[in-house]
Amino acid sequence: MNRIFNSAVCAPALAALLVASLLIAPARAQDYGDTPYVQTPQNVVDKMLDVAKIGAKDYVIDLGSGDGRMVITAAQRYGAKGFGVDLDRRLVTLSNRLAAKAGVADRAVFYERDIYETDLSPASVVTIYLLPEVNLMMRPKLLAMLKPGTRVVSHDYGMGEWTPDLTFTMDAPGKTVGREKKSKVFYWVVPARASGKWRWRSAADGGVARDFELALTQMFQKVEGTLSVEGKTVPIEEAKLVGETLSFVARLDTSSPARYEFNGRIINHAIEGAVRTVRAGATPQQQSWSAARTEIWEPRHFALPAPTLVPPQQ
Ligand SMILES: C[S@@+](CC[C@H](N)C(=O)[O-])C[C@H]1O[C@@H](n2cnc3c(N)ncnc32)[C@H](O)[C@@H]1O
Incomplete structure (x- = not known):
């Protein structure tokens, strides 16, 4: 239930208060109703944890933890650790008892605890069963606070423009809401910040050392860009960013065409990895690859407008 609407203020005053608050304050999900308590059926909990490939080293945080089933299952079946937060004191007490x-x-x-006031930084996995607009309000916090590589799994609702790395629908016979006994599962890996200019100098396949410049733009986990070497620029192909791992292919050197397959780990402003050079009729060559970020660009998703939320019905 929305906390504003719990107050004893009369309806016209309440409406005026809501309009005034919308005009002066940025939208907050709290103002649009907290997610009601609905359980994720146990078979869906199991599937969500499987999709996240939970292991004993994982730290799971469940946002809006209900009766605690997500974190309890992660601890019991996979040996993981973690915590859940919920605004409902009775559910918190029940969860600790069930644990x-x-x-x-x-x-x-x-x-x-309120999900908006929860430190998410210890998580290696975050599980969510919240309302769609609450997911959108949480999205910037998830992207800013979670370490690259953290897995996020959501029951039933997506994250708007942040397209999932995996999504599917499954049978959920124990579901207590909706006519169709089906659940959707959404899965993302939090991407590293890849956007910017990266430079390195190397003799890619044992020849003369050359200066390379990679210019990358980023929208969530989708990256695109160009690779320049000695005045020649080509678009990168097959670019993939999974957590901290960046890979792409560039076709350079038209006189003796080569396919350069880059694969590395982004750690702050450095990339460490390897480049494999494949030329027709020759044995592929592999050597180490190190790049340094010389310009940092904001990912394009930073410029997305704040989610448009529908105010609650009176
Ligand atoms: C749909 S239930 C999901 C319960 C559990 N995670 C599951 O999947 O079975 C959402 C839960 O979020 C809690 N909740 C809603 N808004 C919250 C907030 N702002 N902070 C913490 N918990 C919240 C509710 O009390 C409810 O228990």
Whole structure:
């Protein structure tokens, strides 16, 4: 229930208050109603954790944890650790009790806390079953606070322009909402910041050393750009960014065409990896690849307008 609408203020005053708050304050999901409590059916919980490839080293945070099933299952079946947060004190108490009953109270803990005030930085996996607009409001926080490579799994709702790396629909016979007993699962890997200009000098396949410049733009995990060497610029192909791992192909050197396959890990403003050079009729050559970021550009998703939210019905 929306906290504003819980107040005892009369309806016209309330409407005026809402209009005034919309005019003076940026939209916050809290103002559009908190997600009601609906359980994720256990078979969907299991599938979400499977998709995230949870292991004993994982730290799982469930946003709006209900009866705690997501973190308790992660601890019980996969040996993971983690916590859940929920605004409903009774659900938090119940979750801690169920964790103790399952013998995982040391690894699955639940707090009465608002998702908007939760530090997400320890997570290697975040699970979500919230309303679509709440997902959108959480999106910047997820992208800013989570480490690159963190997996995010959401039940039923996506993240707008942040297209999932994987999505599917599955049977959910235990579902308590909706006519169709089906659930959707969405999965993302938080991308590193790749956008900017990157430079390096190398003799890509053992020849004379040359200066390379990679110019990358980024929209969430989608990257595109160009590679320039000695005044020649080509678009990069097959570009992929999965967490910190960047890979792409560039076709250079038209006189003796070569396919350069770059693969590296972005760590802050450095890339460390390898480049494999493939030329027709020759054995592929591989050598190490190190690049340094010389210009940082804001990812294009930073410029997306704030989500348009529908105010709650009175
Ligand atoms: C749809 S239920 C999901 C429960 C559980 N994660 C599951 O999948 O079974 C959403 C939960 O989020 C909680 N919630 C809603 N808004 C919240 C907020 N701002 N901060 C923390 N919890 C919230 C609700 O109390 C509810 O238990």
